[in-house]
Amino acid sequence: MSSQPIRILIAKPGLDGHDRGAKVIARGLRDAGMEVIYTGLRQTPAMIAESALQEDVALVGLSILSGSHMTLAPAVREAMDQLGLQDIPLVLGGIVPDGDQRQLLSASVAAVFGPGASLDEIVTAIRGLTAPSEDERP
Amino acid sequence: MSLRNTLHADRRALSRFLSRVENQRDSVAAQLAELYHAASDSIVIGVTGPPGSGKSALVTALTKLLRERDLKVAIVAVDPTSPFSGGAILGDRIRMRELAGDDGVFIRSMASRGQLGGLAWRTQDIARVLAAAGFERVIVETVGAGQSEVDIVNLAHTTLVVQAPGAGDDVQAIKAGILEAADILVVNKGDLPGAERLLSALKTMLEMGHPTKTADDEALWMPPVIAASALKSTGIEELARAIDAHVRHLQSHGLQNVHQRNQLRAEFMAKLRESVLRRVIDSTTDDELAGIIERATKQRIEPQQAVDRFLDSFEIHRKRH
Numbered sequence: 001m002s003s004q005p006i007r008i009l010i011a012k013p014g015l016d017g018h019d020r021g022a023k024v025i026a027r028g029l030r031d032a033g034m035e036v037i038y039t040g041l042r043q044t045p046a047m048i049a050e051s052a053l054q055e056d057v058a059l060v061g062l063s064i065l066s067g068s069h070m071t072l073a074p075a076v077r078e079a080m081d082q083l084g085l086q087d088i089p090l091v092l093g094g095i096v097p098d099g100d101q102r103q104l105l106s107a108s109v110a111a112v113f114g115p116g117a118s119l120d121e122i123v124t125a126i127r128g129l130t131a132p133s134e135d136e137r138p
Numbered sequence: 139m140s141l142r143n144t145l146h147a148d149r150r151a152l153s154r155f156l157s158r159v160e161n162q163r164d165s166v167a168a169q170l171a172e173l174y175h176a177a178s179d180s181i182v183i184g185v186t187g188p189p190g191s192g193k194s195a196l197v198t199a200l201t202k203l204l205r206e207r208d209l210k211v212a213i214v215a216v217d218p219t220s221p222f223s224g225g226a227i228l229g230d231r232i233r234m235r236e237l238a239g240d241d242g243v244f245i246r247s248m249a250s251r252g253q254l255g256g257l258a259w260r261t262q263d264i265a266r267v268l269a270a271a272g273f274e275r276v277i278v279e280t281v282g283a284g285q286s287e288v289d290i291v292n293l294a295h296t297t298l299v300v301q302a303p304g305a306g307d308d309v310q311a312i313k314a315g316i317l318e319a320a321d322i323l324v325v326n327k328g329d330l331p332g333a334e335r336l337l338s339a340l341k342t343m344l345e346m347g348h349p350t351k352t353a354d355d356e357a358l359w360m361p362p363v364i365a366a367s368a369l370k371s372t373g374i375e376e377l378a379r380a381i382d383a384h385v386r387h388l389q390s391h392g393l394q395n396v397h398q399r400n401q402l403r404a405e406f407m408a409k410l411r412e413s414v415l416r417r418v419i420d421s422t423t424d425d426e427l428a429g430i431i432e433r434a435t436k437q438r439i440e441p442q443q444a445v446d447r448f449l450d451s452f453e454i455h456r457k458r459h
Contacts, residue, residue, distance in 0.1 A: 004161040026227050032225060033223045035225060036225065037231060039232065040232035051238075084150055
């Protein structure tokens with residue numbers, strides 16, 4: 001039997017309406033054999049956390065192009081933690097200055113992908129972050 | 139705490155359990171059997187129709203109304219898996235944004251994973267678990283379905299077939315298939331031009347199908363045709379009343395038993411096919427299969443013959459052990 005597809009949530013928090021990047025990523029991950037739940041625009045951190053819980057995803061990817069990543073990414077992380085989703089990694093795509101990246105990587109997100117990141121790179125990183133560990137299964 | 143209570147109380151436990159049902163059903167077979175009896179009070183509503191007919195928006199509007207009645211609602215939304223990559227984009231939540239933040243609603247997206255009937259292999263099991271977890275209404279939205287994806291009738295108590303104006307002439311309405319699956323027909327996007335014509339075409343089609351309905355045909359259900367606009371929230375009340383009426387109809391004519399039997403037969407056959415296939419595949423190595431295909435290709439064996447020979451050898455093989 002082949003292994004089960006990796007389930008991913010792709011969400012756009014905040015008010016920016018630029019969802020082309022999120023859609024390209026969703027499509028790329030689909031082509032890499034993943035099941036991508038796409039939530040659409042203008043999601044609050046609480047909505048994203050609740051969707052991650054209901055869908056039992058292995059990873060949450062945020063697309064933020066509004067410049068408000070320093071507020072939104074930690075807020076999503078916190079909302080997820082409040083629901084007991086500490087074990088689900090959060091990754092971020094967008095235009096994120098180096099200093100911000102370092103700060104986010106040290107606290108709330110497991111990876112940051114800038115405009116230059118290739119799909120291959122993203123797929124490989126997600127596969128690595130979601131590799132199953134036996135003790136995680138209930 | 140019993141499994142049922144855990145699933146009631148802990149949404150994450152429920153969510154993870156659903157994943158196990160979807161991915162490793164064998165590991166939870168005993169628990170599913172335990173939950174089977176607990177699931178019986180819920181009403182399962184199926185929603186099917188072509189892509190873009192507004193199924194998700196309609197499900198959202200209906201759910202909001204059911205929540206006003208204080209019923210807990212679970213939604214299972216199935217979207218297609220790519221036959222090329224095995225991946226899927228599950229986008230039904232986009233239309234269900236308004237339901238966020240309500241503890242009485244639980245939405246789960248499923249990829250069809252190669253199933254062709256409009257549902258996924260495990261949709262029936264998933265719906266049953268949600269029912270057992272205390273959701274009084276379970277709404278199952280199929281993949282965008284055309285003319286033959288009618289597995290939903292075997293799963294749902296009441297099946298809604300959603301149509302939108304602007305797709306095809308009225309001969310489409312008398313073709314076999316999905317319209318026959320309807321307990322209730324919904325003309326969605328009722329505010330768009332062409333809605334009136336579609337409404338009357340569907341009504342005519344139904345009258346042709348039930349020409350001799352008389353007073354003693356009480357047990358015959360005549361599917362109502364309802365004009366709705368999920369966007370403008372019109373017709374939703376009427377739709378909810380029609381669903382109630384259909385459920386009462388099932389109950390008052392003892393049709394729930396018939397429905398149960400039909401459902402059981404369909405599920406039994408589907409699971410039988412799956413189990414038999416899996417046992418055959420599991421007892422054959424990939425190399426053996428590759429060898430058979432290789433021989434069939436080289437010797438130009440007709441595929442049905444190749445299958446028959448393979449199964450024959452499998453029978454002999456099994457008897458020997």
